[in-house]
Amino acid sequence: MxxxxxxxxxxxxxxxxxxxxxxxxxxxxxxxxxxxxxxxxxxxxxxxxxxxxxxxxxxxxxxxxxxxxxxxxxxxxxxxxxxxxxxxxxxxxxxxxRHPHVFANTALSPSSAEAVSPIWEAEKAKERAAKGQVHLLDDIPRQFPALMQAEKIQKRCAKVGFDWDQLPPVVDKVREEIDEVMAEVEAAQVNPHKVQEEVGDLLFAVVNLARHVGVKPEMALRQANDKFMRRFRGVEDFARAEKKELSQCDLATLEAYWQKVKQTE
Structure with missing residues (x-):
């Protein structure tokens, strides 16, 4: 067939x-x-x-x-x-x-994947204009995983110049957001909604840091999750070898197991 x-x-x-x-x-x-x-x-x-x-x-x-x-x-x-x-x-x-350099009768002849990106983005901008899209971020799906959505938002804004061109201010922003989280957490009267808002700002800033150092935040967090799960299984194995239940171990014991797992890696 x-x-x-x-x-x-x-x-x-x-x-x-x-x-x-x-x-x-x-x-x-x-x-x-x-x-x-x-x-x-x-x-x-x-x-x-x-x-x-x-x-x-x-x-x-x-x-x-x-x-x-x-x-x-x-x-x-x-x-x-x-x-x-x-x-x-x-x-x-x-x-x-979206590939005029391949299918259209044009003088465009990019020699690398990086050179193709502006062509692709220019065609997508035309499509957004044809749909009557007024704002730059309107077509970014709300259903994206949050980290992926944050990265998409930042990349879209960066294409029109709304972005830092050096790393230090990006790092400073992360530190600033950590301070703001702690200020809300340590307030005399803690407002959970404000804490959540500041943690969200911190995560957004960390995504920006990841983007500036060339790391996909979604993949980085997934890798960190995998690493943590692998190491925690090792903690369970150490406890089992000593015939202990995790719930019966204090934090110092669990941390000692954790360090042993890291050493074996």
Whole structure:
């Protein structure tokens, strides 16, 4: 079977699953809102397979993610909004429009990935203007993970010059935000909402620091999470070897185990 035939078969299967008379009751009961969490879950499973370099799993997870697109296309067709052909057409047009150096008759000939970025951004700016977008940040999804959203906001602002061009003021801002957190925490009457606000400002400043030193904050925190979990498992192993329950260990004992784990690494 050709790729086109495979796609047509998938579309046919999806239409059958959604058939009100003979389809699957669960599939028929879904709508755009109810399916959205599954799309997010499948996306993370794709990323997990990539992180593990588990290529058979990645092939499987990409299929599950594609199923989400097929599902949305079927619901869009049922409601008269769009169908798969519209999705594919729009995607093809967008890719060619955003790569004039490849598909258009132009003198543009970037020699590196860095040189392509301004071309890509210029085309995206045209698209935002065509949609009537007034403000620069309006199309940044609120559903992004918070760290990723913060990075996206900062990068977008940096492209129009609203950014520090040196590292010291970025670091100073982090220190300033730490001081403001502590001022709220140590206030005579602690306001939890103000504490949360200042912690948020601190996290935003740390994302800015990560961006300025060339680190993806989402990936950095994920790596830190993995490292902590690995080391804490080691703490559990040390406690188990001494026939102790973690709940029975004081902080000094747990810290000693932690240091042993770090030494073994």
């Amino acid at each position: 050709s790729e086109q035939q495979h796609l047509e078969r998938l579309l046919s299967i999806m239409a059958q699953l959604r058939d009100p008379q003979s389809g699957c009751p669960w599939d028929c009961a879904q709508d755009f809102v109810s399916i959205a969490p599954y799309t997010l879950e499948e996306t993370y499973e794709v990323l997990d397979a990539i992180d593990k370099q588990d290529w058979p799993a990645l092939k499987d997870e990409l299929g599950d993610l594609l199923f989400q697109v097929i599902f949305y296309a079927q619901m869009g067709k049922e409601q008269g909004h769009f169908e798969m052909a519209d999705i594919l057409t729009n995607l093809a047009e967008k890719l060619t429009r």
